[in-house]
Amino acid sequence: MTVSNDHHKIDIDGKLYEVKWSTQENVKEDQHQPMIVNDKASRLMIFIQWARTKLHNFEIHGGSKDQQEKQEQQLCEAATKGDWKAAEDMEKEHKGILSKVISKDREETALHIATRFNQAAFVEKLVQKLTKDDLEATNIYGNTALCIAATSGAVDIAKFMVQKHNDLVLIPGSGNATPVLIAARYKHNHMVSYFLQMEWILKHMEINQQMELLFSAIATDHYDIALLILKWNEKLALDRDINDDTPLHIMARKSNTIGTKNNLTEWQSCFKPIYKKKMMQIQAYQTLEKMWGIVQNKIDEDKISDFILHPSSMLHDAARVGNVEFVRVLLHKNPKLLLMVDGSGKNIFHIAVENRQRSVFNLIYDMKLFHLDDLLYHFNEENISLLELAAKRADPGHLDRVSGAVFQMHQELLWFKDVENILERTMRIKKGKRTTRELFIQEHKELVKEAEKWVKSTANSCMLVATLIATVVFAAAFTVPGGNDENNGSPMFLSHKWFTVFVVSDAIALISSSTSILLFLSILTSRCAETDFLFWLPLELVLGLGFLFVSVLGMVLAFSACFFLHYGSHISCIPLLITGMAIVPVYWFCVLQWKLWADALAALHASGMSCLLKCRQNKWF
Template sequence: MSVPKYPGLLDEEESFETAQTMDPKLYRAIMKDDILEFVRAMECDRQHGPKVSCVQLGPQNKTVLHVATSYGSYEIVKLICKDLPDLVAEKNARGDTAFHIAARAGSSQLVTLLVNSDFAEGGLREKNEEGNSALHEALKYGHEEVARILINRNPVMPYSLNKEGKSLLYLAAGAGFLTIVRLLMDNPVGSYSTGAKHKNKSPVFAAILGHNIDIIKLLWEKDPSMFQLRNSKGKSPLHAAVCMGFTEGVKFLLDRQFEFAYRKDKQGFHPIHSAASKGLVDMIQMMLQHRPDARELLTAHGQNILHVAARSGKYKAVEYMLKRPEMEMLINEKDADGNTPLHLATIYAHPKLVGILARDKRVIPRLLNNNRQMALDIAEEQIEVGLVSFHKRLTCMALRSVDAPRAHKPTSRSTSFKLRDQPETESWRDKINTILLVATVVATVTFQAGFTVPGGNNNTHYDPGIATMLKKVKFQEFVICNTIAMHTSVIVAVTLLWAQLGDPSSMRLALKSAILLLGIALAMMSIAFLAGVYLVVSTLCWLAITVLLISSSFVFALVVLFVPLCFLGSSNRHIFRRLSYYPFCLVLYALRD
């Protein structure tokens, strides 16, 4: 038996079914709202039965009424509603009736035609595959006038939820339709205000998300019990208003029921903790004005608002709290793990925040957590464990720059390396090889630049071989910087050769020294390039200035990037540790952290 050239193709062809199609003339007539052509197309096949044409369906199971409504063909929709009213309740492949399509498009004219047809009531109640009625669609897409027409046509419409769990009242509140919300709340059928039916999708939360204070006031007036509901995360309406930064909503809720301020969500956060975690200073200030004792509230993990702000890295919120004398008691408070705000800022690597806290004289950096660690112990421990993020290096640098104490002596380098496994040692070797490669490239480039100087050499019999631009200041700058870069990179290469001997302590010391020297070599090479290019284009003023500005900015960026790599805060000398604070600030400014 022969094997098919394309296996499986025959099976697909056998199972293929021709899709439903609509007569092209009929479809084009509907698109153009050409009623005469539409009537001719509907009557053209009467020999096959009087209703063959009228039940023609498109690929998505659309009737002629679906298509006409989609294209806004008013005259044809009007004719169909009069002569073929049973099509009003027909559904397409998505479960949409003509009502759904017209309501989604926001066409009040088409909706009015449909609601006045004989089969309108059935179409109004139908739901599509998403569980939406036509009224759901109108509210979901923000068509207030259409929603009002649909409600007036059927004022006793029963309560309903779509498959997302959203009620008509939820959608109306979220859209900000005050009149519609009032109509739905006054509906005599369905108990729209019954709390149990809004458990997961409360209209109150919808109004808060939309910052609709008038609707919030109306909901409170009609049914205050709805404000006791919480969302799936256990958050109350006040939590939601605070997180949204909804000032009017927060003030309204605190004025009506202050108990909201003392309720926790599933995470164990009170509303003021939510404000602190997002750094919303205005929200914190407002809540403290209404409930001053809210500053004493603790999360489920025993953390105050300063803890939460420090953990989240919200330095503006922390700065605000540090400026408030009445919050001084929070500064050195410990959570369930014994961590102070400084500990948490260190653990979560927020260097700017660590710098702010560590330099505040009221902060006590020597406090121990439950692991008997001070903040610097945590920072150094994070650096010791292999690959470490840039922010963690800066965090450690911030603590060292203010002479933060440590509870434990640093692990000796030899012991530290003995504790590491072989893959970790190989990681250090890879770093050394990378730096060695860069240093070799720098040495090669600067060596060549030393013999191909800008402007070339004198070829006359007077001073043969001497540089033609020898007396230019920029040329002298080029030579000096290039010489420093070349010799520094050679020293880096030799230093790293010592590291290849395998001694763990020399490996770390060599790497630490090499990074600093390589930074100097790269900076000198960049300045040499700047001087050389500036020298050869100096006669064209605008170009020389442009080169100077561009190169200077990149040299500055180079310095900023190399500062934290060089561990400026790791010196044992007090003066160097203090001086390292300024490059630390420079790095933070460059990072906009």
């Protein structure tokens, strides 16, 4: 038989024997009659005797199985904790143990284990001791240590391995996925960026892997990676995934992702979160422009419609989620796409109205790419018009963009008014015997009830607070701090500056709280018709909350002024402390009521913009 340099382990009666020899000779077995021995120990002795006579440099080392397992366990613990000194000492005693499999269940070496536990310092020193073949060792799942680093996103550990063995990035792991693909699947884009710095990696990747990498980069909003992949292979912009979607279809369904092509402003560069988001939006815009340019260059004009509509219309998907920049880029390059309809016969103007996407609605309107006939287009068997779409109640997901039934009703009414104003010179389509206005009232009957209940409950609570403040500050006006002079009845602190602050603050609090009471009373006595939610109810709510805040602020200032009058000349720290504590209720009032006030202000602003839109329409038509 032919024997080469090798080593073997033999287990006999619980004893583990390591046998080594080295020779390059063809060794022929004895031709004598073989000896039949049943005893295991006797067989070992016969083998050793034969090996010593036939093999050069024969060595045998004996040890217990338990001792071997104990050594492996100790190295495993050292790798887990990152204890390099202990591992180095074990390597001195047991040569080659650092490259051996020490985890039987996963079949992993010390490198696999240290990488899994992110022991970067340990890995750095361990890699220096290992060969390239050792770095290529795989565990039971077929993963190298670099694949494990890609799974956890440990870029520093990956650098140590790649610097030692550059081609390690090409060795696939579980599922035949390379480390860069594994990192993409686990959304470790910093790891993907590191791998793709070596652009030759893309050259060695299969087309389906490149495509998966591109889709993953777009899905996780890392468009710098997407641009790099498209630079290497432009045709990927036309490929489809298992759902038959192209990269453009994926981008179309992402809202608030694509920004403008404008560069960063100076103030945006100063804030890291704002800078990162703005850069992402700019790169998304560049990716969109590049891919749409590829589509226009590579696909015939008569086939672009099929590309857009299959498996779903990317233009309609973008309009549905409010992806206004996506719509802008496609319509700017090809305005005829505006008239494209989906399977239900809807164009993107219908989709924008149906899904209450005001940014898309305003974009299409401002681009002046449509004719009035397009707005009257009937798109299904029931002949539902654009105005009737606006009259229908929106889905809960669209209504929940604003808080409170009042502002939800305001948004619905505003949408109906805007579409109605556009179509005011055209034929109004009826559905059965009902007009679109009647349809709107019927569809929003429950929302009106919810809005009325909510706004009156809010007004009642706020009016109670305003009444309490008015009562307190009114009484304080006649019980001035320090009392009155017995001779002429004048206040004792009349000439003091803090007394002036007290009087002015108290008067402001009284007037503001009284005004707030009247405003909230007006809401309580309102009939809450549909049209009231368009302007007057939001206005009264904004003013009522504003005057209530002023009254709270005036009351707190009057309270603080009293302390300065009594203690300011003797113990200055007490009034300062009390004033600081008095700011707390003012702060919490702002925090707790800010969302409500902001929604009310937004409603008023939208109403004002609607009036401007109507004026612009009159000039246009």
